[in-house]
Amino acid sequence: MANIFHDTFFAYTLRAVARTRTLAHPEEKNPSSWLDMVHAEKKQDVDVEVRAQDDVEATGSIGSAGPKPDTPMQSAYSSHSHIRLAAAKGVKYAEKANEVIVVDWYGPDDPANPQNWSRGKKLWVLFLTCLWTFTMYIGSSIYTAGIQDVAKVFHVSQVAATVGLTLFVLGYGIGPMFLSPLSEYPQVGRMPIYILTCGLFTALQVPAALATNYGALMALRFITGFIGSPILATGGATIADMYPPKKRVYGIAIWGLFAWAAPVTGPLVGGFAAHAKGWRWTIWELLWLSGFTLILLFFFYPETSSSNILYRRAARLRRITRNTCIQAQSEIDAAHMTAREVVTMMLVRPFTLNFTEPIVLLLNLYIALIYALLYCWFESFPIVFGDIYHWPEQLVGLAFLGVLFGCISVIPPYFAYLHYYQEPQYNDRGELKPEERMSGAIVGAFFIPICLFWFGWSARTSISWIMPIVGSSFFGAGGVLLFNSVLNYLTDAYPLYAASVLAGNDLIRSAFGAAFPLFAGAMYRNLGVGWASSVLGFLSCVFVPIPILLDRYGERIRMASKRARHDI
Template sequence: MTTLLHEESTSPAEDEATTPTPILVKWDENEPANPFNWSTRYRAFITLQLGMIAMAASVGSSIMAPTEPTLQKVFHIGHEVSVLCISLYILGFAFGPLCWAPISELWGRRVSLIFPMMAVGLFSIGAATSQNIQSVLITRYFAGLFASSPVSNVGAIMGDIWPPKVRGTAVVFYALAVVGGPTLGPVIGASLTVNPHLGWRWTEYIQAIWTFTVTTIILIFLPETYAPVLLKRKAERLRKETGNQAYYHRHEMTKLSPKIIVTKHLSRPLRMLFTEPMVTCIALYASFVYGLLYMTLEVFPIVFAQHRGWGLVTSSLPFLALLTGVGCAMLVNLANQPRYARLVDAAGGKPVPEARCAPMAVGGIVFSIGLFWFGWTANPKIHWVVPVLAAVFIGAGFNIIFQQCINFLVDTYRLYAASATSANTLLRSALAASFPLAATPMFNNLGVGPAMSLLGGVAVIAIPVPFLFMKYGVTLRKMSKFAPVDDERPQANKETRA
């Protein structure tokens, strides 16, 4: 009896003494599993995969643009309905990120890419085999909905594997695939449509073939890159190997329920869009230039086919001028990298988002020049080379702005980069979906010169945006609920503002 009382009196103390102290799992110094410690060659291979999957999604947005006249004849529809093949796909880009970004931050990046892209291939086949316009439009919308996954999440993956000092270089080459896709799509689509042995349906078959091919590659070779998911797996492994249940990571404590998924994860991109001034301003700026890129899908046929009488394939070739401009933009963005690296070093290795704004300012000026130039040289009396050169400026200005917007958001929000870029994708895709619908009546009623001048005026009004971020960016980040703000060194801030 005495022994029993003694055991009862000491067991609570023994339990307290033997309760393990929780051990938070972190990366060890130079740990090979940390994505930042992977070799440059391996990370470049990952970036190549991401570029291919992003191009598969972005080419699909414009590849059916040249098929509009054919669809009108085959399905007996008007121009406004045929344009929906483009607009609905882009509209899918707007709403898909609300799902794929939270999934990437809960279960990892691989899941958020592989399964959606498989669906893109299936819906592309569905569009290719459709027997009525309703089926074409429905399958195109859902293809865009799933294709939004790489468009919204790949930028965040870049932040997972590339340190801020060199991330800009990687994003330059990735953005070439994202932005180049919509400019290549019309050329590919026109070539397939005019071929009597292929036709408009092969625009979607080619889309499916490319999508399944690239998805198979990333299924085999793309690793998980999201640090919280990797650290969670590390904690699970340590508990199994050591038998010590004290190892844990905060990501394991994420509890899921329908209410939490809706109120916290699915709503995060929307909350960031409407409550984060930086996300709102960047999204508005990127949305305008992104919308104009897709407006060219309708404007170029007016200028080169309707006014100059060029054929379907020939009138799509000026899109290659846009692609040339996109390539030229790489030079500007790469030229900023040494300056950005100096600022990162001055800030103790911390990201300096405001240092991304100087190229953005250059892009805004180049973009505005290109719009006015194109608008007032599109007249058939002027040699075609002149407006085509203007298209180079439009492509260059757009790509400079687009790349730096991605870099700015990834630098600023880090772990929440997927949600931040998804908020950006939501707004810009919604606007881009509406621009092609408005292009034909706007340019036919106002004329190419006045209509393009109106858009150029808006572009000029937006030029001060990057200058405002250079001056007030740090202050805005300190007000943010999602953006971690490190103690930047004074000289870094001073040079950034300069």
């Protein structure tokens, strides 16, 4: 547990407020221990080592003029044997004298490296990442259970009441474009962004639940979606921080399962509350869930960004040694970025990648369509199970269990496929061609239209209610397969731009998901359940060839791209 506490927000707060050495890092407990713990991984040229020694003899410290060393760490620097050790091992010198000392991992087994964490710690962090993702996604659909009550209380149409759903989804689509890139800065990291946004998200649920006019409720729905959004775009990056590509795909699959299960669970959880207490209790339920998530994140969620961990290690060594030349590679890179480059990375790159890279554009449009179909199709459930099968209002949410079953049931065979078929295809560097990810997407692409046609034409009084529920399970299975295949493909094909690509994907799919529910109810009532579902089914069929074409010709397209990876 102490290992988990080390880099949590709670530990940061405790050390800052109490100024205690509780949960101290190894170099703080024993200032010279870092020299003894490193492993010879990054040897420097002999002349660099010699220059470093000359610099120490001339100035009393490495790379900077100043007084003779007077701390244990500085004394260690004054020893030529330690200088040779440091130059040959976990701290490497720049190519020029009097420049910087670059702090790196102590060695391949450095326990601070998230890739070296124990399986239990990784699974715990994965669970908390999924829990916060689940909380954000359920925040959209849990509101739908109270839409009719919102319309009644605020004297607006049902379409106007549905805007509360669309604004929340639109908010968490736009938010990552501005907030997620902050987690890439070494001075910030991922964990503070998650906890601060979760805290604000939780706090804002109180005025949302107490809103006394329609405008205030709509504004708060958008703001809460915007504030809590970073986890939806960078959760995959957090998983990649801990797992190598061969194992990352399993973590992404679990994350994707939670992402798809949340919108399905929302109407089920909110239905009973809205029926008994009104729409406000759907927001109170969201407050309870997000508050519980915030507590767990505050006390038990460690930092996973290697650039931030090394940045803070360098900061501790600077404080101990009083040597300002000690820096992490990530902060050196960040210091050389101009304001224009920062703006480009945060605001321009996600858009340019989306519209200039054919692969990114096609896959983002496809996932956006599936996401839109999901929210649009959900609007038919009250019509099918309330109007056709005459279920009580509070029980309609139970119909979504078929989709949830599909999400869960597809995971075991998918994991078996990954373990027995895909893992042997990785090369010696643990890498796989991105196009190999499309196999799951091809299967999932066929599941979506199967679901929509089955659901639409089996939903009638002459056929048991179980049949449309069985058909709905195919959407859950297909969605999980598509979501995981596409996210892994984009991450593998654009590793240098993964954050921007995933943020753009979140924006496009959220924009589609926000728009479709506005006309879904009218479409199902005017066309009927069968033909309305068929329209969605035919639309999903149009995109079925995309994963097939990428599986066959994707490598050729990727090699022609300026930004995609070419070395695999």
